[in-house]
Amino acid sequence: MIDSFTGPALLRASAMAVFAVFAAGAILGAVRPAMAEARASHFKLGNGMEVVVIPDHRAPVVTHMVWYRVGAADEKPGKSGIAHFLEHLMFKGTEKIAPGDFSKIIARNGGEDNAFTGHDATAYFQRVAKDRLPLIMEMEADRMENLRLLEKDVLTERKVILEERRSRVDNSPSSILGEQMMAALYQSHPYGVPVIGWEHEIAELEQPDAIKFYQRYYAPNNAILVVAGDVTEAEVRKLAKKTYGKAKPRAERVRDARPREPKHAAPVRVTLEDPRAGSATIQRYYLSPAYSSAEPGEAEALELLMKVATSGTTSRLYKSLVVEKKKAADAGGWYGGSGLDSGRLGVYAVAAEGVAISEVEAAIDEVLADVRENGITQKELDRARMDAIASHIYGSDSQSSLARRYGWALASGRTVADVESWPERLRKVSVEDVKRVAQKHLIEKQSITGILLPVEKATKRSKKGNDEARKS
């Protein structure tokens, strides 16, 4: 019932999916709704809870989301996985709702619900007919304050999560590699800890850990309500006051600042040989600023840089590696800029049959070096910008992605104004800006390169992977 989105790097089976999701994350966080009536209104309840209302009267349905400003990067050392664990436990019941009934009630009312956990935020959402909104808000407000965490439910759910980890991470070589890359990339910042948690730490999470985390972070003054759909601001305001408005704010609600990354001095490489892997693939991440941490204009320039250089079949990377040189079966990249503290630039490629992964890597390096040295053209920039703005406008047609966009932004350090000024800010990016951020952020010592090699167990060498070139 609960589809936990626990960090793209670890819970998607294929490299492709990973990057698609990342790109989506960046998009979701930062675009203005296109629908004429979709201007969001934003206000606070007396207890500090923020509310965003996005009217959309095309159909009598609403998307209701509650976002908490807490995620896996707020966990204490040794307690990895507790944010995601608690997300599961939020479905266990309250005084009014029996364990497991939350989603059943919503389904019985013709709705659907879900939840996800990231490094920076945890969100719960439902999509229901408009007239069921009061019920949903009452239920969600109830579990914000009155969650019942019985020890037996916690222990049962722990098994579920361990199984989730096994199926999503341990069964997927690319997820394993992604996890190892993140862990090796982040020397200090908790983005290096997987959202789902390390297995041995999940296995030791207990009822008091969940209660402590719940009591510390689940409070109206640490939450954002986003309602998109066939409602008016006035309606939502009234309902919100009646439901969430009754919840007591907590004194200590702002999360602690996370440790910042030290300067990186040397590039890192991780090589995973796994007989279950498909083709040989290469992934590379570069540490970069995020929208919320970048200097003015830098994140927007990174966004367009990565679109031109790496995103889609018209990108330089794809054209060079797949179309012209035929060294890769697929290639792409993304800017992941939606994090609270920092972002990443990503590139990947799947080796074409018979091509050594070192050749693929050299071809990637060539494309990136060219962009760093010579920048991109005005025409490329214009097209990428137009595509970006257009696809975000299309994205605005989806009620739920619109709601996510605002929720994600507000939960990770940005404002409603940031969301709405995004196309305008994209329009200001120049080719010089793109070249400058390429030179500043596509730098080797800030990078980690992950190589995934399909190796037959029988022929697996006992030696080091230095001779990657001989394989694939």
Place this chain on the structure above:
Amino acid sequence: MIDSFTGPALLRASAMAVFAVFAAGAILGAVRPAMAEARASHFKLGNGMEVVVIPDHRAPVVTHMVWYRVGAADEKPGKSGIAHFLEHLMFKGTEKIAPGDFSKIIARNGGEDNAFTGHDATAYFQRVAKDRLPLIMEMEADRMENLRLLEKDVLTERKVILEERRSRVDNSPSSILGEQMMAALYQSHPYGVPVIGWEHEIAELEQPDAIKFYQRYYAPNNAILVVAGDVTEAEVRKLAKKTYGKAKPRAERVRDARPREPKHAAPVRVTLEDPRAGSATIQRYYLSPAYSSAEPGEAEALELLMKVATSGTTSRLYKSLVVEKKKAADAGGWYGGSGLDSGRLGVYAVAAEGVAISEVEAAIDEVLADVRENGITQKELDRARMDAIASHIYGSDSQSSLARRYGWALASGRTVADVESWPERLRKVSVEDVKRVAQKHLIEKQSITGILLPVEKATKRSKKGNDEARKS
């Protein structure tokens, strides 16, 4: 005045020194004094402070050490460097002693003093004439309880430490690489954080951080007194009661358990190109158990494995790489087993002129693969064991290394009995044990490989270091 030993991997200029120190660490922690009279006695004061007395009547001098069971691995995230910082601040004075006078008083009394901080322990020690022992004990007990931490002193010392970091780490390519390797190796455990701290975090440490750390960890029930020298147990007991015995124990004294490492799935590589580097070098670490965390007999077998395979000019590694193949100018290795939570196996080599580092690595891999597959001979084992025991016996001649041995062991999870039974335990190791631990712990996915390449700035490529082989 304060020579801070803040983790060998980061504060020694040359790769050689790094490994020498590591090896020493392992040795220090685990040997029985050879002198007939040097049997240590061990007791506790009423306030929980442990005392070890090691009589040594060859000269009228004493070595006095106080060890606290706290180190850099006990720092809170974002507060790296505070353990070492506090070690510096312990010389700032009390009500009775003016700032900076501590060491002056000792020097005026003909003694010398020092201190060091590691990941697991912080220690203060003095060497003085026997009749000055009461004075020293009074002064050390005084600063255990009555340290005065003025804001201005904290800020001044912070500059000193930042300068220390610059000169010891940032000016040394091998220290930089070592730091990056540790950070990339430890995915979760704080051994990945440098003892001296990350620069940006040191820069933000303030008086309240130091006070908090001092108050939490500096207490008699978290300390071990070691006195070696021309004293009897009765003398020390009497003096200890009179000085340390008066200090109040604190309720919360045992450090929290540190996060454990998750399973590693893939080997990691870090390549640093630095024009200041001398020859091209390779270092590799394998995560392993420590004496305090290993299954019975495993640490002892690892100790002898690494001696036979890598330690000294008679080791397999040296003979193969330096003597026979002439691929390396130097080569060696060590078992670092003195940590509280885990240990490391290390190997390194310096490329001979004109030899590519990838060739050197292949030669290392060959030696290690052979040991894993075929083990070592009884003769090799016997000689390594004899050497180990002998050199520890010689080490026992040094009063201060004897004192350190006990202090280090007790501060990092071992007992006096562990220290004293070590030669006996070494004697039980068989060639089968060695082969078994080689197969179990010299495994690729538990490893990180660091490559240091001297590259002229002028010729530094902008591309990836995949073609290491072409260089050096």
